[in-house]
Amino acid sequence: MPRAPRPAPPAPEGTLLGLPFDWRRPTLARARARLWQPGGPLLTPKVFGWGYGLNLAHPAGVPLLLAIAATVTLALLAR
Numbered sequence: 001m002p003r004a005p006r007p008a009p010p011a012p013e014g015t016l017l018g019l020p021f022d023w024r025r026p027t028l029a030r031a032r033a034r035l036w037q038p039g040g041p042l043l044t045p046k047v048f049g050w051g052y053g054l055n056l057a058h059p060a061g062v063p064l065l066l067a068i069a070a071t072v073t074l075a076l077l078a079r
Contacts, residue, residue, distance in 0.1 A: 020045035020052070 013022040024030075026048045034044045036057045042064070043052040054061050 016050065019050055021050040022046065022048060024048075 012024045013020075015021065022030075022045060031047045034047050034053060035055065037044060037055050038057040040055050040058065042055055042058045042060055044055045046053045054065055056062055056065065
């Protein structure tokens with residue numbers, strides 16, 4: 001009896017529930033392209049995983065990153 005064909009593997013990149021995902025191995029070129037986009041949007045697809053990351057070339061990118069880091073640090077110190 002012949003075997004049923006195997007289903008195709010899932011795509012390594014795309015969108016799920018409206019959020020981008022990329023399961024390919026991260027590369028330096030892709031990290032640069034996604035984390036540093038002068039003139040691009042504040043949120044860019046993550047280099048690896050599901051969701052969005054910060055565009056550090058955006059005028060609000062670095063201040064937002066520092067605010068998040070300060071909030072997490074203060075929350076940990078307040079324990």
